[in-house]
Ligand code: HEC
Ligand code: HEC
């Protein structure tokens with residue numbers, strides 16, 4: 001604990017200047033606005049050549065425009081796989097649902113490829129025992145729910161590591177999730193009040209028997225899925241080079257990579273996907289979604305006897321679909337308030353984690369290769385403090401670490417699906433609330449935002465809405 005506090009303070013000093021700028025000191029700010037970086041007109045191509053120009057409710061569902069005929073066709077096939085609703089076997093079409101599941105189709109949780117609504121069961125409730133090393137033995141048959149090496153998620157007997165809220169006929173769900181919201185309020189430095197809410201989760205068994213005590217629960221909403229292929233194509237070395245686990249540069253920010261079990265390579269590799277970066281590739285993300293979210297066994301996660309509900313072509317189709325969706329372009333590039341907001345985003349050091357520019361390397365899908373992209377993420381884990389902690393380690397991610405989520409297209413979230421929430425559990429009803437929850441390594445960024453004048457806060461939020 002101690003060394004971390006000390007480092008944080010060193011970072012504080014270095015950041016005092018940035019904080020002053022963000023506080024709205026006119027001179028410093030106008031100097032910043034005249035700087036060469038600001039003079040450059042920002043470009044709209046958030047996803048490089050995969051960028052699409054739509055700001056409608058369907059903006060997350062367009063194929064990347066630079067796909068060649070072969071990959072465009074595979075995208076179309078994948079779109080059908082992503083939409084396909086599974087049913088109880090035996091059936092002519094898409095049999096194999098369950099016996100336990102949370103949803104019947106990828107698109108049933110990833111509504112219009114955006115965020116799901118947890119109140120409607122569009123979520124994953126991950127569980128594990130708090131005490132490592134006890135009672136791994138569960139009669140659980142879903143492949144991923146049995147401990148992967150290094151997962152740090154000891155299975156809860158009889159439940160595994162994910163709670164399925166639904167079962168096919170004759171199979172009881174593993175439990176009922178009760179979600180209520182607890183309100184709290186705070187004030188900006190200028191005295192303006194704000195309200196926040198956080199989820200309170202209670203798990204109930206169907207027969208009112210008590211749930212195992214002392215289990216860690218992580219409540220997670222579905223993430224937007226567009227642009228994921230580009231994030232897969234960023235070379236590992238470029239991401240690792242941004243990691244600063246010991247915070248050597250003393251800015252209080254110490255991103256580090258997650259290392260997770262790669263089922264195909266049978267070894268730990270860099271984690272990129274999921275709120276804690278607990279999955280290495282989109283193929284494995286799709287395979288674990290099929291088996292854990294839908295009960296659909298597949299080549300990566302077959303039944304104990306080797307049987308499976310879907311073959312490799314279906315699994316690959318779903319993965320190719322999420323790899324090849326276009327990224328919405330930025331908008332309002334010449335709007336003075338948006339440009340000011342962009343400067344404030346940099347001045348508050350949001351860009352330390354929400355890295356604005358990355359470059360993809362080679363990828364099997366040519367449309368994804370060698371693109372300059374603006375995802376606003378470093379794909380690394382950061383400790384965001386106790387307010388957001390779920391207390392459930394996930395591979396090398398601690399109970400308070402989260403992967404920086406990309407911010408591209410974030411301004412369209414509620415155009416795509418009204419009432420969409422932000423942050424891993426959807427607790428933030430607005431972008432302001434999302435920023436106000438930041439703590440830990442992002443404590444200084446948050447307090448800088450909190451201390452901004454009303455106009456500056458509005459400008460920063462308007463910049464986020466232009467993404
Ligand atoms: C029951 C709801 C549900 C279903 C069904 C579902 N997902 Fe998800 N999906 C989620 C949740 C929740 C997350 C975040 C998981 C986490 O952080 O642990 C997620 C994460 C993802 C991600 C990671 C995105 C990122 O940026 O890291 C991808 C890709 C994805 N899902 C694809 C799929 C595919 C493909 C299917 C169908 C085979 C599918 N999902 C089915 C709920 C669902
Ligand atoms: C130390 C790294 C770090 C810094 C600095 C940081 N963020 Fe974040 N940000 C994160 C992480 C990690 C999350 C995900 C937290 C969660 O889901 O619980 C996040 C989530 C968000 C979200 C919600 C995204 C979503 O998909 O739901 C927004 C919006 C956001 N940040 C904006 C900002 C702004 C604006 C600033 C500067 C004032 C900032 N962040 C500074 C790491 C950071």
Ligand SMILES: [Ca+2]
Pocket residue numbers: 096097098099295296297309
């Ligand atoms: Ca099945």
Ligand SMILES: [Ca+2]
Pocket residue numbers: 145158159160161162163164174
């Ligand atoms: Ca389970």
Ligand SMILES: [Ca+2]
Pocket residue numbers: 244247248249250251252253254255
């Ligand atoms: Ca650092």
